[in-house]
Amino acid sequence: MDWNRIIDKSWTLFLDRDGVINTRLVDDYVKNINEFQFIPGVLEAFKIFAQKFGRVIIVSNQQGVGKGLMTMSDVEHVHDYMLQEIASQKGRVDKIYVCPQLKSDPDNFRKPSPRMAYMAQHDFPEIDLEKSIMVGDMNSDLEFGKNCGMYTVLVGNEPVKIKPDAKYNTLFDFAKILK
Numbered sequence: 001m002d003w004n005r006i007i008d009k010s011w012t013l014f015l016d017r018d019g020v021i022n023t024r025l026v027d028d029y030v031k032n033i034n035e036f037q038f039i040p041g042v043l044e045a046f047k048i049f050a051q052k053f054g055r056v057i058i059v060s061n062q063q064g065v066g067k068g069l070m071t072m073s074d075v076e077h078v079h080d081y082m083l084q085e086i087a088s089q090k091g092r093v094d095k096i097y098v099c100p101q102l103k104s105d106p107d108n109f110r111k112p113s114p115r116m117a118y119m120a121q122h123d124f125p126e127i128d129l130e131k132s133i134m135v136g137d138m139n140s141d142l143e144f145g146k147n148c149g150m151y152t153v154l155v156g157n158e159p160v161k162i163k164p165d166a167k168y169n170t171l172f173d174f175a176k177i178l179k
Contacts, residue, residue, distance in 0.1 A: 029064030041172025046091025
């Protein structure tokens with residue numbers, strides 16, 4: 001797909017966090033800034049995204065909160081650090097939506113549920129989900145995008161069952177084609 005021909009400031013970019021922006025910890029959760037490590041090229045990618053997209057939104061399942069391994073305050077502290085680093089490189093994130101619930105919680109709004117996208121639309125009524133891209137590294141991210149009617153981009157090498165609209169090795173590889 002020739003993203004450059006269609007993407008303008010009327011488009012919204014939705015991003016997963018772990019495995020897309022920062023290194024995913026195997027069988028663990030990022031509980032503090034010492035455990036948060038940007039994937040190479042991500043900060044440069046955010047600079048490109050800030051120029052291309054009207055809105056940049058992060059949607060993240062953080063089940064570690066529901067498991068009692070960390071608090072929402074811990075997650076917010078990590079996000080404050082992440083946002084500060086992104087802004088220092090001329091990038092932008094308009095809002096972060098987090099689901100701290102367990103998969104087993106009834107009526108949870110974890111991805112692949114589209115509810116975090118609807119929250120974003122409520123906060124930013126100009127968001128058109130059909131003019132949105134979801135970038136993730138797992139089935140739940142791709143399924144979230146499909147459930148919302150978004151284009152889907154897979155980054156990384158995790159095996160997935162859902163076919164994305166496009167695949168790149170890293171977030172920066174996707175960003176480079178938008179330059």
